[in-house]
Amino acid sequence: MNLSDDKREIGQHFVFGFHGHEVSEDVRELITKYHVGNIILMKRNVRNMKQVHTLVQSLQQCARDAGHMYPLMIGIDQENGLVSAFSSAAKCQAGTQFPGAMAIAATGDPEYARNCSAASAREMKAVGINWSYSPVGDVNSDPQNPVIGVRSFGDDPKKVAQFAKAVSDGLTEGGVAPSAKHFPGHGDTNIDSHLGLPIINKSRMELDQTELKPFKELIDAGVASIMTGHMVIQALSGDGETPASLSRAVTTTLLRNDLLFKGVIVTDCLEMNSVKERQGGVPHGAVEALAAGADVVMVCHTMALHRGAMEDTYKAVQKGKLHMDELRKSGERITALKRKFTGTWDDVLGNPFDEKAMNALQATNKKLSEEAYAKSTALISGSLPMFSSGKIVVMTPIVESLNAAVDDAEGVQRTGKGHVRNTAAPYYVSFAESVRRRAADVEHLVYAADFDCRRDFGEGLIFVTRNADRSAWQLDVLENIRIQASGVPIVVLASCAPYELFSGRVLGVQACVASFEYTGEALEAAASVIFNEVIAVGESPVSI
Template identity: 90%
Template sequence: MNLSDEDKREIGQHFVFGFHGHEISEDAKELIEKYHVGNIILMKRNVQSVKQVHALVQSLQQCARDAGHAHPLMIGIDQENGLVSAFSSTAKYQAGTQFPGAMAIAATGDPKYAKECSEASAREMKAVGINWSYSPVGDVNSDPQNPVIGVRSFGDDPTKVARYAKAVGDGLTQGGVAPSAKHFPGHGDTNIDSHLGLPVIKKSRIELDQTELKPFKELIDAGIASIMTGHMVIQALTGDSETPASLSRAVTTTLLREELHFEGVVVTDCLEMNAVKERQGGVPRGAVEALAAGADVVMVCHTMALHRGAMEATYEAVQKAELNMDELRKSGERIIALKREFAGTWDDVLGKPFDEKAMNALQATNKKLSKEAYAKSTALISGSLPVFSSGKIVVMTPVVESLNAAVDDAEGVQRTDNGHVRNTAAPYYMSFAESVQRRTADVEHLVYAADFDCRRDFGEGIVFVTRNADRGAWQLDVLERVRTQASGVPVVVLASCAPYELFSRRVLGVQACVASFEYTSEALEAAAKVIFDGISPVGESPVSNIRGQ
């Protein structure tokens, strides 16, 4: 069959693509005008300021209207808060407010913070035209070695994960932004990162029902607007050991649609991740398989050649009757319903000048909420905090490793041959040292690697910062050497990401173990207040020593 212009316009609604730059690019124009792409994802690379994002979204929407789109674009973004916050401010740019991520929010013990922070973040996004947030994370972090979820999860208890994920979904929805629960049917019990390879989860259906699927079932019952499928193999669901859930009809249609009765929009995770990209046929073939599986929207975030390839492969699949246009149109009705609820009409999205005064007032209020939530999240895992004397305090922070592709591998980051980021100290750890400096006169900040020379003066107290030292055990090797050299000097270990290393026998005997659950500057500032200002650490760890150490 030959494809009509109407057919091509329909097909374009079933993709969400990214592009490069702080202004609308020629690639973005081509995607919207030629391929009729109905959804755009903004990445960190597209965010320079709230005012700039507003102008960018206006230009994208105007382009779509001029190209004859019947409905406004869905403008999506990865705004989980915490470490995955594409809209939040950076050391270089002032954009959205930084709020705690999933594990830090869960550490407060109060789902109201999940709802309030998500609604506050949504109001900022909505004010600049973003209407789709790929959040909440519904994954249960069952495996402490998980390299891609970790603190992006609300914890290891599926009941609590469901409660907090629902609160986030409710907050986003009330703020006018469509939530998207991810990564269905569950990415928490794997130690392989789907950015890099294909994770395999070997669980029975009964086990999946008790853990992985529980949060998603509750989110579906609560009416979540969209769900993102993940690139992991779960043989109990897919029936084979090769097909990612995102490309499996048994998962997307049989389980999600027919069994769990999900009626909202299904979007895939980005197909440029190696779990799909390295399959035969790569991203273009993956796009066809995802649509054939029942996905409503296929995500491809980075590469223009792959955007074109995915579109052309889909055209060909329709022409060969491998994909059914009637099914795509039925799927398209769900996309239109999402757009009507969260994007609105052309009058809703165009011709709205940026209200800088209102945004400043909103962000001033949101900053107070963020500080309050972070203050409630810091946890004392063991020991008792020392009262440091007025002498020198040594702050030790680890060299930056690439541990989590969703967090670490921002485009353009320069690395050494062994994977370390080229700058001497990460900006967030520098900000922590500055926080300590504001509280004590004499501070030495040391960046340590595995070969750190411990033959030095460690002053009157040590704050030893770790990052996932359960997976980077060399950090605990350095800690042991430091403690031997600095016998009698009080040591506080601060886990700046997932707190699993604090359950290890290797930290026994240190004065105190504190967890911040993320290494954002805001979380580390809250930890500094606990360690040095006598602020009571009221947070509790949402994960336990699940598998022993």
């Protein structure tokens, strides 16, 4: 192999993450020594808009100095909602928080999906981000799904396709490449691929009717890239062990040949246990993914695995297990993506950060976000009480790890044994503050399974749940409270997936409200509905 040219080509087929708010020595090595052509930013890399702009400029300058022919694709997980690596949070003041998939679908209007995604894309593009791993094309067929849930637009394939296309169009309009995920569909599983290997037992006909519908629509509409997922579908791969992301039958035969997808195929992060625990681990998984037909392999966290993936790929080429002519043909798709979404070196370098323009953009976007959230809150059953001027009790659940894509981000507070610390979650503290702005006397209680219900519940109770269909202890507490607080009006607020609100176990409460996510913005919108300031017009995109 012509080491210099081939290594430059191979580097274009990876997207790696790194640690820190500035260009680290690790990422500098990846760009200069390994010629890596794509970088993913995580929440850990984001402090504020200006810092991200400076960081991206430094990354691009590093790539240009290293002789890269085209600028880097700079990607990020910005689905909006609960998975928003670019949005403002407790530790960073960055992008505008917009509703996630299920919340935006609850508005019933795909134009909100398109407009919010375009607005988010304009913010990302202004700081140099040009690739968003969104929209989620998964149909949430299984209510017990531990990793998709509210990240999906719902359980109706047709509506999921409609909203996913709207997000893809909005991102493209804003100059950011969309990446529909997790092909061929992660919605009908109750195992999280971060933790294990999901197996979906469906026939090809069943897949065509559900999982593949949104992706077919996105492909027909010309989506720029698609992310493959780490789930086993034996009807496609022919075996019960190979994840879709590493399967040539899925990546090449189905996606490339049958569905005629012409864009870039990128894998989900190979550091998930579903790939990491396979023989050969992440480095061998990278070779398998490229051999399967992936254009770009994603490894987000560990420098040793970045090096290992690159070195194993070099060896695979030398041994003839990977062919440079196939990689170069694949590289043409990556180049086309870069030409469309990065432009030239002059387009990406030397652009000063315009703080005044960004402030104006974010002021406009904040209004759009508030409008979309106001349209998303749903009254699932009952009628809302008119709370008196007496004490209102707000009850929120202790924090549990229910979704590795959301809960297990770096930086979450944990005990020595690895459990999430038993403290009031910041988003629920913000909800209590939202209630306090509307009521003079508010008590915020954090409840666990052993909550003592023998107490005063005031003149009204707002009982917040989070996926109580899976954490049924929350509904046990609610039933005990209903006995103790007889005559007190109770509003149940489902702050994530709304499945528990369709249960007979909530019968008898005054009203059931769904916010579809527990971002501060969604909970503020829910408070305005609960206190009858705004009429609930949202409708649940899922049912039982």
